[in-house]
Amino acid sequence: MRFTMIGATATAVAVLASPITSTPTPATVPAVPAASVVSKPAKAASVHGEARISYIESIHDDIRFTIHAEQTPFTRPMPPTAPEGLPTDARGTLKFSHSRGEVTGWAEATVDCLVTSGRTATLTAVVTKSNVEEPGARLGISVQQGGKGKPDRLGFSWGVVNADPENVDENGQLVRPQAGSCMAPAPFTTVIKGGYKVIHAEITKSPTQPEPAPHHS
Helix, strand or coil: CCCCCCCCCCCCCCCCCCCCCCCCCCCCCCCCCHHHCCCCCCCCCEEEEEEEEECHHHCCCEEEEEEEEEECCCCCCECCCECCCCCCEEEEEEEEEEEECCEEEEEEEEEEEEEEECCEEEEEEEEEEECCCCCCCEEEEEEECCCCCCCCEEEECCCCCCCCCCCECCCCCECCCCCCCCCCCCCCEEEEEEEEEEECCCCCCCCCCCCCCCCCC
């Protein structure tokens, strides 16, 4: 029988980056020869953290998400349309657990896509192990890192979203469509314990495709 709760993650002790205190710049800085300057590698978009959320449909349940995801552009080839992969390719893990009384639904999934904008990230992950989801199902997650005293927020591609009225099973029950890569709803729940750290980076331009050879008649 399919467990119908929504889900969350194991233990929610959020590990957030400590604030960085800037130090005054010296009045004079010695010039550095151009040859000795080492360029810094471009930062990668990422989201990390663990949290318990409050979900209006299951207000008294213990629902937790753990996310560790990092963008790895062009590492998941998709021939023939995207042989190099996509700029939003990613790696990492997603875990959730949803406990109601003595019953707990859980899943572990492998991240395959991540895109960020400011303090917000959307990602998808493909289920590897679960007692409520089918292996191979893609789940969509959104995260918004709070600021100025506001809490973090999170959304997920099941529960009150991602319903197709035309997609029903033999009993007339709605069948949830699979989320496409990096597709997730707005973060509609509130974090009540723990939190997430979102690092934004602009997506990388796709490699230039070779021009087709001219056709001679």
